[in-house]
Amino acid sequence: MADPQGERAKEAVAGLDGVAVHTDPVAALEAPGVSAVLIASPGPAHEEALLAAFERGLPVLCEKPMVPDSTGALRVVEAEARLGRRLAQIGFMRRYDAEYRRLKALLDGGSLGRPLMLHCTHRNVSSPPDFTSAMLINSSVAHEIDAARWLLGQELTAVTVLRPASSAGAPEGLIDPQFVLFETERGALVDVEVFVNCGFGYQVRCEAVCEAGSARIGDEHTMLVTRRGSAAEEVAQDYLVRFADAYDREVQAWVDATRRGEVTGPSVWDGYAASVVAEAGVRALETGGRVAVDLAPRPDLYAGVSR
Amino acid sequence: MADPQGERAKEAVAGLDGVAVHTDPVAALEAPGVSAVLIASPGPAHEEALLAAFERGLPVLCEKPMVPDSTGALRVVEAEARLGRRLAQIGFMRRYDAEYRRLKALLDGGSLGRPLMLHCTHRNVSSPPDFTSAMLINSSVAHEIDAARWLLGQELTAVTVLRPASSAGAPEGLIDPQFVLFETERGALVDVEVFVNCGFGYQVRCEAVCEAGSARIGDEHTMLVTRRGSAAEEVAQDYLVRFADAYDREVQAWVDATRRGEVTGPSVWDGYAASVVAEAGVRALETGGRVAVDLAPRPDLYAGVSR
Amino acid sequence: MADPQGERAKEAVAGLDGVAVHTDPVAALEAPGVSAVLIASPGPAHEEALLAAFERGLPVLCEKPMVPDSTGALRVVEAEARLGRRLAQIGFMRRYDAEYRRLKALLDGGSLGRPLMLHCTHRNVSSPPDFTSAMLINSSVAHEIDAARWLLGQELTAVTVLRPASSAGAPEGLIDPQFVLFETERGALVDVEVFVNCGFGYQVRCEAVCEAGSARIGDEHTMLVTRRGSAAEEVAQDYLVRFADAYDREVQAWVDATRRGEVTGPSVWDGYAASVVAEAGVRALETGGRVAVDLAPRPDLYAGVSR
C-alpha cells in the first residue's frame, strides 16, 4: 500500500498479514508480489500512477475522475493504445449498480425499441464547502455523462446548461440547481437536473423513453417499465435473488464476530424454539384445531428472545 | 472442508490455497488450523457436527433447520448451556436482510408503539418434488416463525392452521395455500399466508401493525411506514447508502477479471470522453450557449462505446 | 321529502323548486308525483319504509344496514319475493367504487383463475363515542361482508373472530383491533383486520389471491396486479379516463358559481396568454432557437395570474 502519509497507511492495514506500506506509489508498484493496482488517490495523482502501471504491464482499477483534464486523459488513452491491450478499468461505479444494470439490459435487449430521451435527476442533500458551480458539471453530472454514454452506447455531441433561479438553500454565489441538456450522435436527448443542495435526500434517477415504452430507475430499488397499457415491476423468481444481500451479510457478520472472539446472531435457542413451533404447526394442520406451543425452560444463557 | 463425497469437495476448493479436503466432518474439525466451522450439510447431520464443535470450543455457523426435530434441538441447547457460553450462530438469514433490519429497528425504536399484528406472506413460484403439506409449515413458514419471534421479541404460544381450497396449480394432494395463525406471549397475532405454488413469483412480505402506525416491507426493496396521515418511504441521505452494492460489485468484478487475466468495465476511453464532455459542459455553463463536444479520434482498441 | 324534524327538512330543500316536506314517511310516499324513494333514515326505520314502498310499487334506494336484525331483514326479503320483482337497491356503496369495480371485473374475467383468499384491511382513525366491540363487526366489517360476497360471488358459511391485544389507543373496554376469518361456500378464506382506532388514517384495502396471480386495491387509487414475473398497474389509454373527475368538477364549479352570480376559474386572460405562448412555441419549433413571449399589457381586471 502506498500513501504519502505513511502513518495513515499503517493504520489502514493493521491486522492484515503481508501488506507492505510505501509512501512513494511508484516504489509500491515495483515491490515484489504486486500483481494489480487500485488507484484511489486524488485525481491529479492518477496520470503518473496509470502510466507507471502501464509500463509494468499491471492491471489497474482507477477511481474517477480518471485524470482531471482532458489533455492528460488523452495522454493516458494514447499510452494504453500503444500497448495494444487494455490494462485499466475506470471507477464509474454506476455501471455496477443493480438498477442501472437492469436498465442497461432492458435497453440492449431491444424490446422497448430505440431510446429517444433520458430524463435524469441527480440530487444531493448539500454540497461540500468550496463546491463551485463548475463542479456541478464536472464532479456531479460526470456520473450522468458516463451513465448516458454507457446506457445509450453513443457518444455525446453537444451540451447546453440552463440556469433556473438558484435555491435559497444553496451557498451564496453557487448556481444550483442547473439543468443540463446533452445531444448524442444518433439524435437522442439527455436532460439532467442537478441540484446539490436540495436539502431532502440523495436521489439519482433515470427514465429512458424509448419508441415502445419507458423504464425508470431510482425511485425505489426497483425498475418500473411502462409498455402497452401497463406499468410493471419485475417480481423476483427465487429467494437467491430476493435475499442475496442477507446471505452475504449473514456470513460476513459471522466472520467479523468470530475474529473479535464473539458469537452473535440467532442462537441455538432460536433454532430449538423454531423447531417446537413448527412441530406444533404441523399438528395444527393435521388436527384442524389450535395447538399450544410447549417450550422447555429457557437456560439463562439465552435470556430474552435473541436480538 | 468436509464432504462425504470427496471428489465434489475437491472441485469446490480447486484454486484455493491451503484447503484440505475430508470426508469425515469430525476429522475435519480436528485438523490443524481450524478456528471456526460452517455447517451446511443436510439437517439430520447437524446435531453431531454441532456437538463436536462444542466439545472443541469452535465457533460455528449452522444452516437452518438447526436440528430437524425439537428433541434433538433441545439436546443442542442443553449442551451449549452446559458450556456456559455461546458458540453457535444459526442460519436464519432474514435477520440480515436490509428490509427486515429496518423494520426491526423501527419496531425497537418504539415510535410506532406496541406491535399488535404481523401480516405475513410467503409465496414461491412452485414447490420442489416431494414437498409435503407439513413442509409448508416446517420448511417455509419456519422462516416466518423465526422472523416473528425476532421482530416482536416474544415467544409464540399457540398456532392454528386454516386450509382454504387448494390451488389447481398445486400438485395433487398438497394442501396449498395454507393460512397460519400464531399467538404470542404478549397477545400479538401473527398471520401467515404460505402459498408455495403461486406460479407468479417469490414474494416475502411483512406488515407490522402497531398502536401508532404500520410498516410494510417486501413489496419493493424499501419500507413503507404509515403514520398519522402519511405513508412514507425513507429517502437515502448519501451515495454510500444508495450505491453500496455498486461499489462492492465494481471491486469484485475487477478482482475476478484480473484473476482470469482480463480487463473489463469502463475503459480509459470512457475516462477521456467523460473529461471532454465535462469540460464542454463547464463552458456551456459559463457561456449560456450550446457547446459542441470535440473528441480525438478513437483508437481501435476502444471500438464502440464500452459495454 | 320526509323527516320527523320538519324544520331540518325545510332547510335542506331550500332553493329547490317543487319539493314538498313531510314529517310522516308514509304520507310522503303517497304524495302525488312520487316515483322513487331514497331511504336515508336510521336503520330501525327502514323496514316500515321499505314495506310501504313495496306496497305502492315504488323503486327504492335504501341505505345500509338494510334492517338492523336478520329477522326483520328476512321479512323484507319475503315481501319483495312475494311481489315477484325487485324494487329495492341496498346502499352497499363499495360496489360502485372504481377500484372495487376494477377488481371485480378482473376476478370475473377469469384470467387470474379461481380466488383462494381475500386479505382485507379496514382501518379508521378513531371510533365514534359509544362504539361497541360488536359494532366493529356489524357496522365496520359489514362492508367487507358485502364486498367479499360480491367479489367472490359466494355466500359466507362460517366466521371466527380473533382478539389480538387491544391498542392503548382504543377506548377502555373496546376490543380493537379484531381479526375476522370468514369461510365461503366454495372453500375460499376471507380474513379482515378491523382496527377502528388506528390513529393514522382511513384505509380500506383488499388483496385477492388467486390460482394464477394476485391483485391488490386500496393502497393508491389504482390496482396492482401480480402475475407471472411482474407486478403491474394499468396505464390509462386516454384522457377521458385520466381526467373524468376534472371534467365533472369543471362543469359543476361553473354551474355553482353561476348560481351564486359569480365567475371563477380560468379567465380569458389565461386563454389569451396560452395562445401567445403557444404561438411562440411553434416559432421556437420552426426556428430551433429561443423565442421570447410578448404579452400585451394585462388589464386590471385580471390582476395576477388567475388562481
Next chain:
Amino acid sequence: MADPQGERAKEAVAGLDGVAVHTDPVAALEAPGVSAVLIASPGPAHEEALLAAFERGLPVLCEKPMVPDSTGALRVVEAEARLGRRLAQIGFMRRYDAEYRRLKALLDGGSLGRPLMLHCTHRNVSSPPDFTSAMLINSSVAHEIDAARWLLGQELTAVTVLRPASSAGAPEGLIDPQFVLFETERGALVDVEVFVNCGFGYQVRCEAVCEAGSARIGDEHTMLVTRRGSAAEEVAQDYLVRFADAYDREVQAWVDATRRGEVTGPSVWDGYAASVVAEAGVRALETGGRVAVDLAPRPDLYAGVSR
C-alpha cells in the same frame, strides 16, 4: 341548444324537457330563459359566441382553445375588460383535477419553499390523423402552458423547443417527441416532454422541484411529496374522501336504472345475508369460537349472489 346540424342537436336533447334547439348560436343566446352559455363548438367559432354572450351579460363556459390565434384572443380580453367584470370561464380542466389541485395547494401553502423547476410529461398513445408538428405545441403542450402558469402563479417569458430523433412509431414527417423548455418571469424553468405517439398509454405527469422538497403527480392517482428524508403520500382521513366517487356513482346508477324502469345493484337478499353474517360474527366475537352462518332458503328472485 344550438348546433349548425339541427338533427344532431335534436338527438342529443331527446328526453330532456323544455330544451329548444337552434342552428344559429346567436339566436340561441337570445332565446327566453337563457341564463348561461356553454360553448363547445370548434375553436374558430368561439370569438363570435363569446362576444355575443358578453353583449348580453351572460356567464359563459368556453372550451379551450379560447380563440385559436392570439390576436382574436386579445380582442376577447379587451371586450371583457371594457365590461369591467368577468363573464367567461375558460375550459382548462386540469385546474379541476384532484391531483393538480393537491399540488397547487401544496405549492401555495409554501411549505416546500419557492418552486424552481417543473418537469412535465405529456404522452398520448397515438396522434389523430392530420396532427401536425405545430399541434404538439399548440394543442397538446397548451395544457402544460396553462398548468404551469397556474401552478407557479407566473407568466412564461421565453420558450425553446428541442427535437430529439423522432420515433419510428410517429407518422412520417411528424416531429415527435419534442422537448419544450419554458422560462418564467421569476426564473423558474419548466420542461415538457411531449410524445403523442408513445404507443403505451396516456400519461400526464408533473414534478415540482422546490427549495425544500419536491412533489410529483400523475403516476398513480396520488401525490408523492419528498421532503427531508422521506417520500410520502397522504393517507385519507375519512371515508368521505376515500369513497366520494362511490357515493356519486351509487346514486347515479340508481337514478339511471329507475329512469329505465329497472332495479339493479345490491338486493334485499344482500342486505339480509349481510345481517345474518354480522350476527354470526358478533356471536363468534363473544364465544371465541367458529360460528356457522345459517341463511334461510334463497327465493328464486335472488338467484346467485347479486352482481
